[in-house]
Amino acid sequence: MTPTALFAILRKEFRVEFRSRSGFFAASLFAVMAVFAISAASFNSKLPGNLASGLVWVSLLFGSVIAVPRRFIQEEELRTADLLRLAAHPNAVYWGKTLFAIIETVAYGTVVSVLFFLLTSAKLVDPGLYCLGVVGTSICMGSVISLCGAIASQSANRTALASAISLPLIVPIVFMGIACLRVSMGEGLIPGGWRSGYGLVGYGIASLAIGPYLFAAVWKR
Amino acid sequence: MLSAKNLGKRLGPRWLFRNLEFELGVGDALLITGPNGSGKSTLLRCLCGLEPVSEGSVTAGPIGIAAIDQAVYPDLTCQEHIDLMVDLRGTGDRKALELVNLSYAANLPAQKLSSGMRARLKLAMAVLHAPTVLLLDEPSATLDAPGIALVENLISEQLKRGCLVIATNDPNERRLANQEISLEV
Numbered sequence: 350m351t352p353t354a355l356f357a358i359l360r361k362e363f364r365v366e367f368r369s370r371s372g373f374f375a376a377s378l379f380a381v382m383a384v385f386a387i388s389a390a391s392f393n394s395k396l397p398g399n400l401a402s403g404l405v406w407v408s409l410l411f412g413s414v415i416a417v418p419r420r421f422i423q424e425e426e427l428r429t430a431d432l433l434r435l436a437a438h439p440n441a442v443y444w445g446k447t448l449f450a451i452i453e454t455v456a457y458g459t460v461v462s463v464l465f466f467l468l469t470s471a472k473l474v475d476p477g478l479y480c481l482g483v484v485g486t487s488i489c490m491g492s493v494i495s496l497c498g499a500i501a502s503q504s505a506n507r508t509a510l511a512s513a514i515s516l517p518l519i520v521p522i523v524f525m526g527i528a529c530l531r532v533s534m535g536e537g538l539i540p541g542g543w544r545s546g547y548g549l550v551g552y553g554i555a556s557l558a559i560g561p562y563l564f565a566a567v568w569k570r
Numbered sequence: 571m572l573s574a575k576n577l578g579k580r581l582g583p584r585w586l587f588r589n590l591e592f593e594l595g596v597g598d599a600l601l602i603t604g605p606n607g608s609g610k611s612t613l614l615r616c617l618c619g620l621e622p623v624s625e626g627s628v629t630a631g632p633i634g635i636a637a638i639d640q641a642v643y644p645d646l647t648c649q650e651h652i653d654l655m656v657d658l659r660g661t662g663d664r665k666a667l668e669l670v671n672l673s674y675a676a677n678l679p680a681q682k683l684s685s686g687m688r689a690r691l692k693l694a695m696a697v698l699h700a701p702t703v704l705l706l707d708e709p710s711a712t713l714d715a716p717g718i719a720l721v722e723n724l725i726s727e728q729l730k731r732g733c734l735v736i737a738t739n740d741p742n743e744r745r746l747a748n749q750e751i752s753l754e755v
Contacts, residue, residue, distance in 0.1 A: 357657030361646065368645035368679075428641035431620050432695070435635065436658040569619075 350440035358437065358445025362420065366453070372420070373453050376412035380461045383408045388468035398534030401471035405461060406527050409483070410519070412457045413490040414512065420446050420495055421502040422511065430502075434569070443499070443564040447557070451491035458483040474535040478542050482529035485549030489522045492556040500567050518556075525549045571595055571733050572617070572703045577626035579609060579616055586612055587753055590626070594703075594733035599725070599746050602737040604753030610737035611637060613753070614705045617735060631732070634701035636692040638708040644681035648672055648691050651680065652698060659699050666698035667691075670720060685712040690720070697724060702732035710740060722746070 366373055387396075387404050396404075424430040433442050462483055466473060473479055494515050501511035525545040532542025577590040586609030594600055602610050615621035618633045642651060648667055656662035667673045670690040680688065689712045696704060706725075710718045725746055728734050736743060744750075 351660055353660065354658050357654055361643070361650075361654055364650065365643060365645050427644070428639070429643055431640065432642070432655070433658070434620060435618065435633075436655050441658065 350438040350444070354437055354441035355444050355448075358433075358441055359448055362446060362449035366449075371423075372415070373457065376415045376453075376457050377460055379415055380408055380412055380457065380464060383411070384461065384464040384468050387465070391469055394470070396469050396471045398472070398474075398536035399531050401465075401469065401534050402527050402530035402536070405465055405471075405530055406486070406523070408461045408465070409454075409458055409486055409490070409526075410523070412461065413454050413487075413494055414515075420450060421498040425502040439565040439568045440561050442568065443561050446499075447492055447495050447560065450495040451488055454487035454491040455484060458487050472535060473533065475533045475539065475542070478529060478539070478546060479533035481543075481546035482526060482533055482549065485529065485546055485553060486522060486526040488553030489526075489549055489556065490519070492553060492560055493518045493522070496556070496560045496563060499564055503567055521552060522549065525552065571598075572628075572630045572735070574617070574628050575626055577613075577616065577628065578624050579612055579621070580624040581612075585624075588625075590751065592749060592751065594735070594749070596732060597729050599729060599734040599736065599748055601744060601747030601750045602735065602753065603739055603744075603750065605739075605755055608753035608755050610753060611639065611707050613751075614707050614735065614737055617703075618705055631702035632699060633703045633705060634696035634699065635705040636689070636696040636707070636709060637705075638689070638711050640692050640707075642680040642688060642691060642695075645679055647677050647679050648683070648694075649676040651691060651695060655695050655698055662698040663700075664698075666694040669697060669724065670694045671716070686714055686717055689713055690717060693721065693724060697728070700731060704728045704732065704734050706734065706736045706738075708738055708740075709736065710738075710743065718742075 465471060497515035498511050501514060504510050525548045528545035529542050529549060531537055532539060571594055573593040574590055578588040579586045592600060602613055604610050612621055614635060614637065616623045617628055618635045652664060652666050656664055667676055670693050672687060672690045672694060675687060683691065709721045713721065725734060736747060
């Protein structure tokens with residue numbers, strides 16, 4: 350795998366995304382609607398940190414699930430995956446698409462967060478921990494969900510399978526992500542929140558390390 | 571350059587083809603014929619590794635393939651397709667659109683191309699890295715007369731540096747080959 354090939358895949362993903370406006374824009378629409386709904390429901394009342402962290406996390410989760418697995422599934426549905434199989438090393442495809450998924454998820458997390466704190470009464474106590482929580486969650490979700498999308502894209506019932514196989518892998522991210530965000534919003538003990546944040550980053554790095562091996566096995570026919 | 575030994579492909583209980591053996595060198599052109607559903611396109615996909623074989627083996631040098639059912643990215647322009655393939659392969663001619671007389675459409679997205687123009691784009695992507703083995707599936711199916719002449723020109727260039735496998739039922743393309751395999755349903 351060469352850096353040129355990796356960045357060629359990344360560049361292609363950006364071009365296709367900005368021209369087709371499918372994944373990120375659909376997920377952002379969901380983010381706007383979700384935050385408006387939370388804002389309307391909690392109007393004139395204080396949103397406690399433990400509830401707010403759960404709501405932010407649910408918005409992040411659904412946005413990622415809408416956008417991320419589409420990257421591989423769409424390649425198979427449009428039958429363009431064969432072009433990549435013929436010309437590219439599996440690692441270049443994996444890293445190019447996973448990097449794009451992580452960038453997309455971080456961007457989506459930023460949109461959700463900005464809207465959430467602008468439109469609700471939730472309070473942020475530790476911005477650094479909050480950022481670690483959102484970035485850590487984004488790395489984990491980007492790598493895990495894109496890998497599940499790659500595996501599911503080889504089957505007939507792609508979308509349902511992607512959700513089903515990503516569920517057990519997402520559960521640890523849910524616990525660590527919510528613990529991290531809850532503490533950053535003033536609920537619970539600060540050291541515990543940072544430990545969860547580091548746990549998220551570790552989980553993300555582990556999934557990124559295992560990903561290429563699993564991907565190479567499912568990608569080449 | 572391209573050799574197949576005891577090649578077989580099974581779909582469920584049915585063998586699409588079995589015990590295929592051939593060896594192609596520089597200047598050889600293999601014609602694959604057969605009715606619809608006989609496995610012509612599947613054989614090409616097996617030769618380039620896009621489809622696993624059920625038995626036997628294939629040995630080949632660098633391969634390029636242009637197939638009628640091959641997809642392109644609807645949102646990418648012709649030149650972006652060429653650049654993507656060159657970057658992924660790490661080698662190739664970024665001016666490959668000139669080989670197929672498609673330079674004038676370099677900045678058009680693939681979804682705006684006619685079927686003939688799309689066929690030319692696929693040809694350009696197949697030959698941009700000067701492969702030693704070129705696989706063509708129904709190459710002239712959607713092309714006009716100048717397009718067909720262009721394919722014949724590309725084929726004669728290909729035969730100077732390598733070999734060719736062509737799956738077709740077009741009688742005009744039979745004369746290009748010196749070997750033939752006929753598949754049956």
